[in-house]
Amino acid sequence: MMELKNIGVRFSGRDVLKDVSVMFHSGEIIGLVAPNGTGKSTLMNVIMNYINPNSGKVILNDELEYTNKKNEVKIHQLVSMMPDQSDLYNQISGKEHLKIYSSMWNSQPKLIDETIKELGMSSYINKNTGTYSLGMRQRLCFAMQIVSDTQVMLMDEVMNGLDPTHVELISQILVKKKSEGKTVIVASHLLENLEKYADRIFFMKNGELIQVNDISPGFDVREITTVRVTDVTDTLKENFLKEFPKTNVQTLPNGTTLIDVQGYGSGELGNVLAFLKANHITEVNFGKVTLGDLYSMYYQEG
């Protein structure tokens, strides 16, 4: 378990992190959504103690804090950040990289071969990483962190440059790590992918971390059932509300209109769909509010 307590970071008089307090538990995947420049790297750097916050602290397992070098070494055995592609040494093989990580974290050596197999890296793992494609390098960086086998894993843009097959594969491995009790914190811009596996998702804005379930009550990410439509004019919306006055309708900055049909029976739902069809609305999607919808609500509004 990792706690961030009242973390504040100020750069050039600007609050990049503002009194951030949050608890991350074992066996959960945290999704972190942060448009460029909102403080995601700063947050990760504070967690790793690469940046000293102006206020607040990071607490591991209720007791460990970055109060001295000895504790830092202990915490870094428990918390790791996925390496960046620029951290790779071109002149040695992928397997050498995995061995180095395994010995640095003193993890079980069998994890190396298991991870190579799981990620389908056997055909190139013994070649120098200088010969790797971007996707291969990315998979290696991910594999290095998996091999380190720490309790908390921070991953910044883990899916960068990966094709859909590998995005899926890595998503499955993240879920497996969660089932092993790891805390996995993934910062990603792939919203559709993130919402498939993340247990809790936070948006970063103005130095704050907001859990998406708190953003728009009534349009909760997991529970509310909606009809999603595009190309709804103001007049059509007015007519719709005359016909269905009790229905909650919300048009997002991205042009999608959400019609809340939670609790509607098939008759009522049929009436809504018939109305839309009669008004030539053919792009109709039935489901929950998506993370993309919430992103639009939160970051693009007025």
Ligand SMILES: Nc1ncnc2c1ncn2[C@@H]1O[C@H](COP(=O)(O)OP(=O)(O)OP(=O)(O)O)[C@@H](O)[C@H]1O
């Ligand atoms: N050492 C620093 N000194 C001054 N300002 C900084 C410093 N580090 C970051 N910042 C500023 O803090 C803000 C957040 O930076 P940060 O690198 O955390 O963003 P980010 O969310 O990781 O962005 P990106 O996704 O583009 O990497 C930015 O406005 C950046 O200019």
